[in-house]
Amino acid sequence: MAARLLRTNFIRRPYRFSALSPVGQPTVTASTAVVPEILSFGQQAPEPPVHHPKPNEAHHDIDLSDQARLFASVPTSDLLRSTAVLHAAAIGPMVDLGSWVMSSKLMETALTRDMVLGLVKSTFYDHFCAGEDADAAAQRVRSVYEATGLKGMLVYGVEHADDAASCDDNMHHFLRTIEAAKSLPTSHFSSVVVKITAICPISLLKRVSDLLRWEYKTKNFKLSWKLKSFPVFSDSSPLYHTNSEPEPLTAEEERELEAAHVRIQDICRKCQESNVPLLVDAEDTILQPAIDYMAYSSAILFNADKDRPIVYNTIQAYLRDAGERLHLAVQEAEKENVPMGFKLVRGAYMSSEARLADSLGHKSPVHDTIQNTHDCYNNCMTFLMEKASNGSGFGVVLATHNADSGRLASKKASELNIDKENGKIEFAQLYGMSDALSFGLKRAGFNVSKYMPFGPVETAIPYLVRRAYENRGMMATGATDRHLMRMELKRRLLAGNA
Numbered sequence: 001m002a003a004r005l006l007r008t009n010f011i012r013r014p015y016r017f018s019a020l021s022p023v024g025q026p027t028v029t030a031s032t033a034v035v036p037e038i039l040s041f042g043q044q045a046p047e048p049p050v051h052h053p054k055p056n057e058a059h060h061d062i063d064l065s066d067q068a069r070l071f072a073s074v075p076t077s078d079l080l081r082s083t084a085v086l087h088a089a090a091i092g093p094m095v096d097l098g099s100w101v102m103s104s105k106l107m108e109t110a111l112t113r114d115m116v117l118g119l120v121k122s123t124f125y126d127h128f129c130a131g132e133d134a135d136a137a138a139q140r141v142r143s144v145y146e147a148t149g150l151k152g153m154l155v156y157g158v159e160h161a162d163d164a165a166s167c168d169d170n171m172h173h174f175l176r177t178i179e180a181a182k183s184l185p186t187s188h189f190s191s192v193v194v195k196i197t198a199i200c201p202i203s204l205l206k207r208v209s210d211l212l213r214w215e216y217k218t219k220n221f222k223l224s225w226k227l228k229s230f231p232v233f234s235d236s237s238p239l240y241h242t243n244s245e246p247e248p249l250t251a252e253e254e255r256e257l258e259a260a261h262v263r264i265q266d267i268c269r270k271c272q273e274s275n276v277p278l279l280v281d282a283e284d285t286i287l288q289p290a291i292d293y294m295a296y297s298s299a300i301l302f303n304a305d306k307d308r309p310i311v312y313n314t315i316q317a318y319l320r321d322a323g324e325r326l327h328l329a330v331q332e333a334e335k336e337n338v339p340m341g342f343k344l345v346r347g348a349y350m351s352s353e354a355r356l357a358d359s360l361g362h363k364s365p366v367h368d369t370i371q372n373t374h375d376c377y378n379n380c381m382t383f384l385m386e387k388a389s390n391g392s393g394f395g396v397v398l399a400t401h402n403a404d405s406g407r408l409a410s411k412k413a414s415e416l417n418i419d420k421e422n423g424k425i426e427f428a429q430l431y432g433m434s435d436a437l438s439f440g441l442k443r444a445g446f447n448v449s450k451y452m453p454f455g456p457v458e459t460a461i462p463y464l465v466r467r468a469y470e471n472r473g474m475m476a477t478g479a480t481d482r483h484l485m486r487m488e489l490k491r492r493l494l495a496g497n498a
Contacts, residue, residue, distance in 0.1 A: 061407065061410070061444075062403070062406050062407050062410055062437075062440040062441060062443075062444050063440060063443070064403060064436055064437065064440045064484075067436070067484045067485075067487050067488040067491075068488060068491055069439075069443070070435075070436045070439040070440060070443075070484075070488075071435075071436070071439070071488050073147045073148045073439075074435075076489070076492050079485070079488065079489060079492075080489065081123075081127075082127060082432075082485075083485050083486075083489065085123050085124060085127045086127075086485075088123075089124075099465050101116060102116060102120070102461055102465065117457050117458065120457060120461070120464065121457045124464045125457050125460060125464060127432045128430070128431060128432040128433075128453070128463070128464060129157065129431070129452075129453050129454055129455070129460050129463070129464070130152070130154075130431060130452035130453065130454045131454045132454065132455065132456050132457070133454065133455075134154070134156070134173075134176045134177050134179070134180035134454065135180060136454065137152075137154055137177075137180065137452060137454035138154070138180040138181065138183060138184055140152070140452065140454075141154065141184060141188055141189055141452060142184060142188055144450065144452075145187070145188040145189075148438075148439065148442070149442050149448075150438055150439075150442060150448050150449065150450055151187075151188060151189055151190045151426075151447060151448065151449040151450070152184075152188065152189045152190070152431075152449060152450055152452045153189070153190055153191050153192065153193055153279065153428060153449045153450065153451045153452060154177050154180060154181050154189065154191075154192045154193070154452060154454070155177075155192070155193040155451060155452060155453040155454065156170070156173045156174055156176075156177050156193075156198075156453075156454065156455060157453035157454055157455035157459060157460050157463050158170050158173065158195065158198045158455065158459065159195070159197065159198070159462045159463070160195070160197040160198055160202050161197070161198050161199070161200075161201060161202075162201055162202060162203070163201060164201070164256065164259065167198070167199045167200060167201065167259070167260065167263060168263070170198040170199055171199050171263040171266065171267065174192070174194055174198075174199070174267050175266070175267065175270055177192050178192055178267070178270045178271055178274055178276050179274075181274070181276050182274040182276060186275075189276075189449075190277065190397075190423075190426055190428075190447065190449040191276065191277040191278065191279050191312070191397075191449070192271065192276055192277075192278055192279070193278075193279045193280075193281055193451070194264070194267055194278060194279070194280055194281065195280075195281045195283075196260075196264065196280060196281075196283075196290070196291045196294055196295070197283055197287065197291075199260060199263040199264060199267075200256075200257075200260035200263070200264075200290075200294070201256065201260075202287070204253060204256050204257060204260065204290075205287045205290040205291065206286060206287060206290075207246065207249065207253060208249075208257065208289070208290035208293070209241070209242075209286065209287055209288070209289040209290040210241065210242045210246040211223055211246050211248075211249070212226075212232060212233075212289045212290065212293060213233070213239050213241060213242040213289060214242050214245055214246055216233045216237075216239065217239055217242070218245070221245075225249065225254055225257060225258075226293075227261070227293075227297040228297060228300055229292075229293050229296040229297040229300070230292075230296040230299075230300075230328070230329040230332040230333060230340075231325065231328040231329055231332055232288075232289045232292040232293050232296070232325070233289065233321075233325065234321045234324035234325045234328055235324070236320055236321040236324055237321040237324075237325065237365075238285050238321070238357070238362070238365040240357065240360050240361075240362040241285065241286050241356075241360070243360075260294070261294070261297075264294055264298050265298060265301065265302075268298050268301070268302040268310065268311055269302065271302075271310050271311075272302050272304075272310050276310075277308070277309070277310055277311075277312060277341065277395070278310055278311050278312065279312045279314065279341075279343050279397065280294075280295040280298075280311065280312065280313050280314060281314055282314035282315075282316050282345065282347075283349070284349040284352055284353055284356075285319070285353060285365055286356065288316075292313060292325075295311060295313040295314075296313060296329065298311050299311040299313065299333075299338060299340055299341075300336065300338055303338050303339045303340060303341070303393070305339065305393070306339055306393045307339075307393055308339070308341075308393065308395055308423065308424065309339040309340055309341035309393060309394070309395045310341075311340075311341060312340075312341030312342060312343050312395060312397060313329075313340070313341070313342060313343070314342070314343045314344075314345060315342055315343070315344050315345070315380060316345055316346065316347035316348075317344060317345065317346050317347065317373060317376040317377035317380055318346050318347035318350065318366050318367055318373040318376070318377075319347065319365050319366060319367075320365055320366070320367055320376075321365070322376055322380060323376055323379060323380055323383075326342070326380055326383070326384075327383070330383075330387060330394075333394075334392070339392070339393025339394060339395070340393075340394055340395075341394070341395035341396070341397070342384055342394070342395070342396055342397070343397040343399055343428075344377065344380055344381055344384065344396065344397065344398055344399060344400075345399045345400075346373055346377055346400070346402075347366070347373075350364075350366050353365055353366050354366065374402065374404070374405070377400070377402070377405060378405055378408055381396075381398055381405065381408070381409055381412075382408075382412055384396045385409065385412050385413065385416060385418065385425060386416065388418070388424045388425050389416040389417070389418050394424070395423070395424050395425075396424065396425045396426075397426055397427075397428050397449075398425070398426070398427050398428070399427075399428040399429070399451070400427065400428075400429070400437075401429055401430070401433065401434040401437060403437055403440075406427065406437055406440070406441055409425075409427070410441070410444055410446070413425065413446075420445045420446050420447065421445075421447070423447060425446075425447075426446065426447035426448065426449060427441045427446055427447070427448045427449070428448070428449045428450070428451055429448070429449075429450060429451070430450070430451045431450040431451055431452040431453070436484060438450065
């Protein structure tokens with residue numbers, strides 16, 4: 001089942017899907033991020049002094065300089081623990097040692113396994129995860145919102161599945177996640193998140209992606225099983241993964257694909273009935289065509305509400321073809337009069353993309369420079385904000401840890417006279433990271449959510465290792481983050497001694 005599956009695969013997945021380079025890392029969690037912080041709430045911090053805006057401070061500006069106001073809702077004990085966890089994650093050898101331990105035979109011995117998992121739970125798990133099940137995660141969402149006004153995105157923290165039984169089990173967990181979200185006031189949460197890799201076997205997603213690529217390359221090649229969808233390729237899309245005509249799906253594979261469609265449709269239907277938006281997470285390019293295909297075909301079926309979409313697909317701006325594919329999908333959605341939601345991220349699989357492309361003798365599909373990634377993200381962001389502002393049914397989730405993108409979006413929202421409260425445009429950051437930016441955007445009037453994964457500690461290990469590697473790269477260059485945290489801790493210490 002799903003939990004066992006993750007335990008047997010957590011060694012290879014974090015390395016395959018992590019962007020390990022600490023410099024110029026174009027991931028959603030590694031671009032000019034500001035202070036990462038945990039959100040566990042109890043005793044309130046001392047009341048900070050009143051902040052007086054500068055006379056020329058624009059109303060759309062996001063103020064990240066007043067750390068006392070930004071972290072006013074975070075108890076000192078949590079701030080201290082968060083600082084310790086995040087600084088530990090910035091120490092490369094410590095991250096490597098921890099990852100080795102969790103992947104070693106030490107985890108096969110009950111005593112050491114319990115010790116390691118206990119340490120992980122009290123540190124990284126509590127920092128980056130919302131609880132061990134959907135009910136606990138929903139309660140954490142409630143606590144976070146009541147303390148800070150930040151909403152929650154509920155994410156069942158499973159990475160992938162390899163067989164039908166695991167896919168079915170994961171689907172039921174996603175349905176339970178929707179129930180948990182439905183139990184909350186609508187003001188407290190923004191969406192639930194699904195990974196197609198958890199409800200459709202990886203091997204089948206690769207096969208479908210190969211066939212979709214070959215169909216795009218060979219115009220007279222037709223796929224009898226293909227449902228109506230939006231474009232998943234552009235002229236600049238990487239197609240090197242498929243160099244020869246793939247074998248057609250077997251009868252058994254077609255049945256598996258149909259079962260996967262039924263699973264995602266059951267999830268979408270539950271979201272539609274519960275009025276809970278569904279965000280489809282992205283993967284690397286060897287799988288992404290099939291994921292885009294399933295996300296868009298589901299959107300056509302379930303995005304019936306012309307005011308707000310239910311199904312959102314994810315666009316990864318670090319890919320060179322991202323802008324073109326986004327424009328093509330939007331153009332087709334408008335042509336078909338289908339409201340569409342998009343979550344815009346930078347991307348998380350730079351290293352694996354480069355390795356695969358190099359092994360096949362091709363250039364990486366990722367932008368050559370981090371600045372090109374920033375430019376692509378900001379251009380896509382501007383385009384989507386303009387679409388969402390013109391009265392269409394488009395919805396936009398700007399998932400960014402980049403303060404400059406946040407400021408640009410805030411300025412653009414003012415120029416377009418966008419209603420910040422109607423839910424068509426919102427920001428998101430990972431739970432346990434970039435809370436200063438989250439708080440700053442919230443204070444500027446935007447809807448802001450935290451991406452909040454949950455699940456048993458063991459099944460969360462792949463997610464936690466990825467967070468550790470991403471956080472190490474971010475913290476290695478994120479002097480501003482540590483500076484703000486130290487300033488706030490020093491201010492509280494001095495205030496306590498006064």
